[in-house]
Amino acid sequence: MGASVTSARLAASRRQREVPVEVATGARLRLWSRVWxxxxxxxxxxxxxxxxLVAAFEAGDAVVRGSLAARLGGPEPLVVLDAAVGLAVMALLPWRRRAPVLVGVVTGLATGVSVTAAGPATLAAVSMATARDPVRLAVVGASWLTGGLLYEYLVVPSGTPLWVTVLAAVAGYAICAAIGMYVGARRELIATLYDRALTAERERSLHVAAAQAAERTRIAREMHDVLAHRISLVAMHAGGLAYRADLGRDETRQAATVIQDTARQALTELRQVLGVLRDDDTAAVEPPQPTLALLENLVEEVRAAGVEVEVASLPESGLASLPPVVSRTAYRIVQEALTNARKHAPGAPVRVAVSGRPGGLLTLEVRNRLTDAAGGAPTPGSGTGLTGLAERAGLAGGTLEHGTEPAADAGHEFVLRAWLPWEGEER
Structure with missing residues (x-):
């Protein structure tokens, strides 16, 4: 857990140092970005x-008749008007994102009476062009061209050819528009990359959650298989002690010893299963899972608990060539079937048949006669054991079925059959 907490803290501190996406994409500007x-x-x-100001001092009283400067009484009032209009349109800049076209048109037309308004018009044009909308670009561009022509031919006529004035206005606006379009494209790229990163992070979280759920399911199955087998033995021996009042002291001590040993084995196996949940350096190595090669040991344990178990047959080719996954699945199926037989039909004989060959199918069959419980109440079940076995068989590529069938002599038997793929070449 320590490593997980440390990695989580490092990730949180790294996220705090990262630039917010609204800042990176330009949706929100920092203080310095606004200042510069x-x-x-x-x-x-x-x-x-x-x-x-320089042009006003050079011109003096020599102003062109009919121009705005002449109507104002000289170049000096024109300088005052120039500064006033420039400051007025500069006050509109904070609204350039809410109304980009309006601010762009007003600042563009303002250049027709004020050279000072060229600064606000430049920023307004660049900000508007980040949207890369052709209609907006055309409208604001027309205002720039109108402002240039108005200043050149009506405010302070200088005799400059028309094509030069038009070219200068178009070139200046084109530069501003190109810068704005580049900034807009860059912001869009950053936003797209951010969305992709968020999508990848969500997919990674889903994969992690799925892996965690699968691991929890695996551990739950292992715990069920391990504990159900051991606890059923404990319950059966404890039931014998509770219902057998004629047991002597030695027999009682022997039964209590079996209960103690079985409970200790259950705790040991439980620690082994839960040991995989630890993520520190002291975590124990997960022990190898039992396979069908240990079938005889499993049968002996059940026989030692007082259950009559008959193993009908084993494959002549042996079980060593079974794939590990199939062998583990087969072992758990037989183990769960024997556990269910002890729970629901205590004292009834059980018959186990294992057959198959490499390159074909491994067939498992466990059957026990259905009888009324004797010597104590049967151990209650969770109802999920057979469902878990069916899932195990399906994950291994096989199938499983179970149900009640008439017995050969009389009564009924509970039969569990499973078919698992046995890969390999037939010997």
Missing amino acids: RYLLVLVIAIGGFSAT
Whole structure:
């Protein structure tokens, strides 16, 4: 658990150091991002105002008749108007994201009476172009062209050819639009990568959750198989002690010793199963799971508990060539079948038949006669053992069926059959 907590803390601190996605994609600007943009606008505006001021001093009273400067009474009032309009449109910049077209058009037209407005118009055009909308680009571009022509031919006519004025306005706006479109494309790319990262993280979380669920299911099955076998032995011997009042002291001590040893074995096997849940360096290595090669040991344990078990046959080719998964599955099926027989038909004989060959099927059959419980109440079951066996057989590529059949002489028998694939070449 210590390693998991440490990795979680490192991941949390790394996420805190990362740039928020709304900042990376430009959806929200940090303080410095806002400051340098307005500083750049201010520099461009001061440059334009300085050019206007210089032109006013050079022109003096020599203004073109009919121009705005002449109507205002000289270049000096035009300088004041230039600065006032520039400051006014600069105040519109905080709304450039809410109304990009409106702010872009107003600032573009403002350049028709104010060179100082070129700074706010530049930032408004770049911000509007990040959306990469052709209609918006055309509308704001038309306002830029109108503003340029208005200033050149009506405010301060200088005699510049029309094509030069148009080319200068189009070139300036094209540069601003190209920068804005690049910024918009970059933001979209970052947003796409972020969405992909989120999707990958969600898929990874789903895979981890599925793996955890599968591991919990596996451990639950192992615990069921291990404990059901041992606890059924304990319950059977304890039931004998409870219902047999004629047992002598030695017989009682022997039964109590069997209960003690069986309970100790159950605890040991439970620790082995739960040992895989530990993730530190002291975790024990998971022991190998039992296979069908230990069938004789399993049968002897059941016989020692007082159950008559007959093993009908074993494959002549031996069980060593069975695939490990199939062999483990077959062992658990037989173990669960014997456990169910002790639970629900105590004292009834059990017959186990194992047959098959490599390259074909491994066939398992466990049958026991259905009788009324004697010598104590039968051990209650969870009702999930046979369902778990069917799932095990299906995961191994086989099938399992169970049910009640008439016995050869009289009464009925409970029969469990399973067929598992036995890969390999026939010998």
